[in-house]
Amino acid sequence: MIANPHDLQLSAAEYLAHEQDSPIKHEYRAGEIYAMAGASEAHVTIAGNIFALLRSHVRGSGCRVYMADMKTRIDATNCYYYPDVLVTCDERDRALKQFKQHPCLIIEVLSPETEACDRGDKFFDYQQIETLQEYVVISQTQPRVNIFRRDQSGLWTLQFYEPDTPVHLQSIDFKISFEQLYEDVVFEEPDEVGQPSDQE
Template sequence: MSALKKEKKYTPEEYLALEEKAEYRSEYLDGYIFKMAGGTEAHITISFNAAKIFADKLRGKCRAYPSEMKVWVEKVGTFFYPDVTVVCGERKFYKGRRDIVENPILLIEVLSESTKEYDKNDKFLIYQNLESFQEYVLISQNQPAVQQYIRQTDGTWRYKATIGLNSEVTFESVETTISLSEIFDLVEFETEE
């Protein structure tokens, strides 16, 4: 993630106005705008698969959105584009805008080399400011592996990792089990020679 114009701070409204006209997507953090990098074929395929699987499995109960849906974290003044956003029950939209939600229960990020440490650490800490947020999922694009952080009743987070195409992962926040072979369908992993 690289700052677009570090010297100038923008209001949320200025960011949103710029974002509507921009040729690329960017995220907003503490008044600064950060250009997002493009995704690889594996990243795009995994994101699509996950959004479609959740949309199909949660139909009528929750809504799953692909990466075009922004998430607003009010306490930190941040707009992010998670790869998949799941909202259950009534949706709360930022100032009535139907492209920005404020109450996700589950967020998924497909890890990229350039942002994986940021996604695992800083972004996760920011997302924790959302009261509705119950589960954070990090999906590798280099191997069939899923990492989960699940909020406990005492406010702590439990870590769980699932590895291997023959494995299944249970998403506790939405009570749904999915095989890794579904998530990684059509993904070609690079093999070491």
């Protein structure tokens, strides 16, 4: 959910201080900050659905789920992002209050404005997180889920999910149906093309 970058260059420490007092959330990439655009109803509903399901699943396990307002820090590329949902089971993250550095699972709900970034630069940056096992991208315009997984050799593979197949989050051993994931989501109908005009 990245908008246009500001001209201002900030250090990571300056960014964190700036973000504490800012009424608008910003993401940070190697000195540049990016104001985050507002999310659609479908986007918020999907993220809320999966957060609620995951929160219930990990309760009592030592893992924690965060939604939208928690940053993740990527040291290797000097970035701070706000994933739509992240899960961390790493004890080192308990002491970190402003951000998390060791998630095992990150989920982004795609929008037309951010899909290229979420699948491109942002995914490249997320791959630098050593603890990350799965990166999930979810469409908000149609029932479609893709999961990128890191295998034992460190290579990333892609699995496509269709509505008749439950989504398996292997990093936390949890399955979610498309009905649960897209509950209360109303997909917008594409504009009708080629319809006759009411006027003669």
